[in-house]
Amino acid sequence: MIDRPSPNFGPRRDGLRPSIVVLHYTAMSSAEAAIQRLCDPEAQVSAHYVVCRSGAITRLVAEDQRAWHAGEGEWRGQQDINSRSVGIELDNTGDHPFPEPQMAALEGLLQRIMERWDIAPENVIGHSDMAPGRKSDPGPRFDWTRLARQGLAAQAGYEEGPGAPDCTLFRRIARDAGFTADVDHETLLAAVRLRFRPHATGPLAPEDFTPLGHAALWT
Known part of the structure; x- marks a missing residue:
């Protein structure tokens, strides 16, 4: 774990604690470029962690603080997702697979976060899940099935859908x-x-x- 403290954070509002994990991709040329932006006070964005393609993890904001990663959106009827979540940025441009070292590092990090805050697999989500139409990360190349098999994301159903979709x-x-x-x-x-x-x-x-x-x- 590498610490690169970002100035872009604040207290969680209304005494909230993390109950959601939001996964993002950085959409930048490198992890270092993303970290620099997430630490730039003028950018006014941040995340709790950045996971590099090599598997290295950089911590930018303490988990008990409110990072600025989610923006407007809603999940399970809840808003102010920043106050309710831990944000993880994955070094990826959105158009290529996530390499094995990165996925393995993410899995270990997720397991620790979920245990610390008692977060359910159903509340490990993508940015696109809480901000449909506005965000598309972590994108179509992310392997949600792999996380679900390990209890780190929601299990998908498998039964046949209705004959007349409504x-x-x-x-x-x-x-x-x-x-x-x-x-x-x-x-x-x-x-x-x-x-x-x-x-x-x-x-x-x-x-x-x-x-x-x-x-x-x-x-």
């Missing part, structure tokens, strides 16, 4: 799964697909329901 039903089930941001149907569908079916296209399909729960929800 947008209103999809919205209700997606909200129950945590996607509560106030966005239109197309934006919500895109966010759910980015998380669970990143290469899917076209109109709402039975397969879009499958990862969000079980058949009893739509039968």
Whole structure:
């Protein structure tokens, strides 16, 4: 663990403590470039950690403090995600796979954070989950299935979706799964697909329901 303290933080509001982990990609040329920006007081952005492609971890903000990484958004009906979360930036431009050393380091870091703050796997999310349409990180190349297998993210469902997909039903089930941001149907569908079916296209399909729960929800 390397410490590079950022000045961009403050106290968590209203006595809140971390109950969510938000994963990002840096979308910059290198981890060092990202760290410099996250430590620049004029940028007014930060995160708690940056995980380099080599697996090196840099800590910028203490976990009990409020880093400025999430911005506007909502998860499970809760806003001010910065006060409720730990933010992890992954050194990635968004268009290439996340290398093994980086994923292994992230897994170890996630496990420790989740144990310290008693965070449920269902509350390990991407920036795109809480800010649909506004953010797309950690992007389509991120391996959520790998995290889920280790209990570090929500398990996706596997049962066949409804034969006649209905947008209103999809919205209700997606909200129950945590996607509560106030966005239109197309934006919500895109966010759910980015998380669970990143290469899917076209109109709402039975397969879009499958990862969000079980058949009893739509039968």
